[in-house]
Amino acid sequence: MQIQAGEDARYHRAMGNLLVLYTQVDQFIMEACAARIASAPDEKARLGLAKQVGDECRHVTIQKRWMQQFGVDATPVISAQALEQLKQHFAGLDWTDFLTDLYLVIEALGSQAVEEVVPLADPGTRESLRIPLQDELDHVAFGLSQLREALAAMPAAEREARLQAIPGRIQNLVDRLGDIGLPVFDWFADVGSNREALVSVLYQRRDELLDKLAA
Numbered sequence: 001m002q003i004q005a006g007e008d009a010r011y012h013r014a015m016g017n018l019l020v021l022y023t024q025v026d027q028f029i030m031e032a033c034a035a036r037i038a039s040a041p042d043e044k045a046r047l048g049l050a051k052q053v054g055d056e057c058r059h060v061t062i063q064k065r066w067m068q069q070f071g072v073d074a075t076p077v078i079s080a081q082a083l084e085q086l087k088q089h090f091a092g093l094d095w096t097d098f099l100t101d102l103y104l105v106i107e108a109l110g111s112q113a114v115e116e117v118v119p120l121a122d123p124g125t126r127e128s129l130r131i132p133l134q135d136e137l138d139h140v141a142f143g144l145s146q147l148r149e150a151l152a153a154m155p156a157a158e159r160e161a162r163l164q165a166i167p168g169r170i171q172n173l174v175d176r177l178g179d180i181g182l183p184v185f186d187w188f189a190d191v192g193s194n195r196e197a198l199v200s201v202l203y204q205r206r207d208e209l210l211d212k213l214a215a
């Protein structure tokens with residue numbers, strides 16, 4: 001009985017941390033997209049970004065409401081300083097690199113990791129993720145199509161060089177996020193996920209995305 005209670009407390013704490021992280025990331029994405037609207041290359045891109053700002057705002061609202069109900073300690077897990085550094089990183093990128101970093105890494109790999117948690121989650125958390133995860137599919141599709149368009153508009157040699165550089169960019173950003181030092185894999189483990197399985201799903205997803213881009 002006591003073991004059960006201890007496990008429940010550990011699950012609750014870890015899921016709470018993952019929810020706080022997801023909400024902070026959504027808020028970050030909302031701000032990064034809002035900051036890009038004015039300089040986006042065309043109207044389609046501007047409208048897509050604007051729609052996403054609305055979606056992320058809705059996700060933040062849904063998650064905050066659920067976290068309160070679930071009794072989560074809402075203290076941010078990413079420090080203000082780390083967020084500011086990330087913000088500066090994104091602000092300095094050209095459109096193509098912005099799309100690569102935001103959509104391939106933060107949106108696609110990030111939401112893939114969240115997807116992996118869904119079958120392990122309690123019913124309330126699962127329900128809180130339903131609408132956000134549906135929207136994330138749209139966001140990834142938008143980012144991928146914009147990235148394909150941006151690459152297609154480049155001279156062949158530049159397109160090739162950019163494509164070649166993408167796996168390295170992905171790894172750099174993943175390393176950079178790792179440097180923030182959050183025990184994210186421990187949280188995943190504490191909600192019942194397996195580190196190796198999670199990492200392998202993420203590599204698979206990355207390879208799928210790279211194939212889609214190169215096609």
Ligand SMILES: [Fe+2]
Pocket residue numbers: 026055056059132136
């Ligand atoms: Fe979101």
Ligand SMILES: [Fe+2]
Pocket residue numbers: 029056107135136139
């Ligand atoms: Fe999103």
